[in-house]
Amino acid sequence: MKPxxxxxxxxxxxxxxxxxxxxxxxxxxxxxLVDAIRVVTAINSQNMMGTMDVLGESVSIREExxxxxxxxxxxxxxxxxxxxxxxxxxxLTQFGLRIDEGFCYSNVKRLLEIASGYNNFVRxxxxxxxxxxxxxxxxxxxxxxxxxxxxxxIQANMRRSENDIQHLISMKxxxxxxxxxxxxxxxxxxxxxxxxxLNYVKLLKMLLDGKCYVGMATHDDFLVDVGYRYIQEMNxxxxxxxxxxLYGVRSKLRDQIVADGxxxxxxxxxxxxxxxxxMRRFKENPQVVRYVLxxxxxxx
Ligand code: FDA
Numbered sequence: 014m015k016p017x018x019x020x021x022x023x024x025x026x027x028x029x030x031x032x033x034x035x036x037x038x039x040x041x042x043x044x045x046l047v048d049a050i051r052v053v054t055a056i057n058s059q060n061m062m063g064t065m066d067v068l069g070e071s072v073s074i075r076e077e078x079x080x081x082x083x084x085x086x087x088x089x090x091x092x093x094x095x096x097x098x099x100x101x102x103x104x105l106t107q108f109g110l111r112i113d114e115g116f117c118y119s120n121v122k123r124l125l126e127i128a129s130g131y132n133n134f135v136r137x138x139x140x141x142x143x144x145x146x147x148x149x150x151x152x153x154x155x156x157x158x159x160x161x162x163x164x165x166x167i168q169a170n171m172r173r174s175e176n177d178i179q180h181l182i183s184m185k186x187x188x189x190x191x192x193x194x195x196x197x198x199x200x201x202x203x204x205x206x207x208x209x210x211l212n213y214v215k216l217l218k219m220l221l222d223g224k225c226y227v228g229m230a231t232h233d234d235f236l237v238d239v240g241y242r243y244i245q246e247m248n249x250x251x252x253x254x255x256x257x258x259l260y261g262v263r264s265k266l267r268d269q270i271v272a273d274g275x276x277x278x279x280x281x282x283x284x285x286x287x288x289x290x291x292m293r294r295f296k297e298n299p300q301v302v303r304y305v306l307x308x309x310x311x312x313x
Contacts, residue, residue, distance in 0.1 A: 018302045025295055025305050037291035040261040042283040049283035050091055053099045061277050063099035068284035069107040078109035082120045086127055093131045100134040105148055118151055125160045139166035141195040156184055168193030169213035170202045178216055182223030189228035190217055194293050214239050221247055230257035251276055
């Protein structure tokens, strides 16, 4: 990115919250559970599955984590009561990973028990690199206790991912593969776009060869094409994979994937804590510089 654009991008942090909120609407279902239910009902009717996410992360107070767990419980009950085709995505730092790993473990376990009762599934999102090891450890612990309805995420930008995947393949893990949304030091992560893409392709092949169920989470045409190619070459069945995309991003691409007969899941975040998530999405939007300039200089 050009330095001037980088400068403009950093101005995004200075925008007043109501302005940011206007742009954020595109990426989040709303602030309440009913908003997410409405969105998932609509996308189900368009032949897409959902994964609902109660927004929030980096929680440092136990009571807040417990409140988030209760909200997620409500999500699981609502998915069942409304007959929605959706599972749940969670972030461990919302459930207390940074407070006490044991506390976080029991919070996730509680949700998994409820999800199991509904024959539903929980996916642990992957956060920044400080959480990778404890996230994978917690995942492994719960799997070894028999929770098959749990999946995790691998980030193609992380140099360690190849090793992590080798281990996860031996557990037949259900993996969402994404590029990685967090800026990490070059010592531990690829920073170059092409390198990340190439690593994504490599990891995807490893996972599919290893007979893992893969959620190909990307909006990148190149990677979607690679996914299509592997599906054909390896004669994959619908039960072997799905595509995943974020709510509010590239709706034409997602409609095309569905029209081509593939299973597609949309990540549907909702809740009061929309700011941090929306910021990550803005920064990935190629149009963001234009939006920021417009927000800074024009009022409509
Ligand atoms: P890339 O960023 O190159 O985007 C490809 C194209 O998509 C762009 O050229 C643009 O056209 C469009 N696009 C992408 N983002 C856009 C945006 N915000 N607004 C408008 N257009 C946009 N990361 C992580 O670290 N941990 C996780 O758990 C997850 N979970 C996750 C779930 C799902 C379902 C998805 C799709 C993604 C994630 N991610 C994630 C995020 C992921 O790591 C990555 O940051 C983004 O998906 C952007 O990468 P792409 O592969 O889309 O490529």
